[in-house]
Amino acid sequence: MNTYAEIQAQIADLQNKAKEARALEVAGAKAKIAEIMTAYGLTLDDLRVGRTNASKVRQPVPAKYRNPQNGDTWTGRGRAPLWLAGKSKEDFLIK
Numbered sequence: 001m002n003t004y005a006e007i008q009a010q011i012a013d014l015q016n017k018a019k020e021a022r023a024l025e026v027a028g029a030k031a032k033i034a035e036i037m038t039a040y041g042l043t044l045d046d047l048r049v050g051r052t053n054a055s056k057v058r059q060p061v062p063a064k065y066r067n068p069q070n071g072d073t074w075t076g077r078g079r080a081p082l083w084l085a086g087k088s089k090e091d092f093l094i095k
Contacts, residue, residue: 065092 002010036042063073067083073094074081084092 063094065089066094067092 061075061077064076065074065084066072067081069083072081072083074084074092076089080089
């Protein structure tokens with residue numbers, strides 16, 4: 001039966017072998033990728049597929065209601081402000 005120390009040494013040895021194997025596989029993958037990119041004339045920008053929507057900037061929603069007393073506005077989305085509580089929204093529409 002192996003001792004705890006022997007098992008730990010085996011684990012460390014296997015982890016080192018795994019790191020070396022991964023490094024070799026990554027190097028091979030990089031070489032294949034570079035070869036394919038060169039063969040087809042691809043650049044890194046060509047590989048950025050589906051990320052065009054991520055750069056879209058949301059436009060602010062225009063205000064729909066205004067408090068005539070102090071000029072506060074509300075878009076009509078989300079929770080209604082207190083100055084509209086119990087009052088008709090149509091009276092505060094921005095025209």
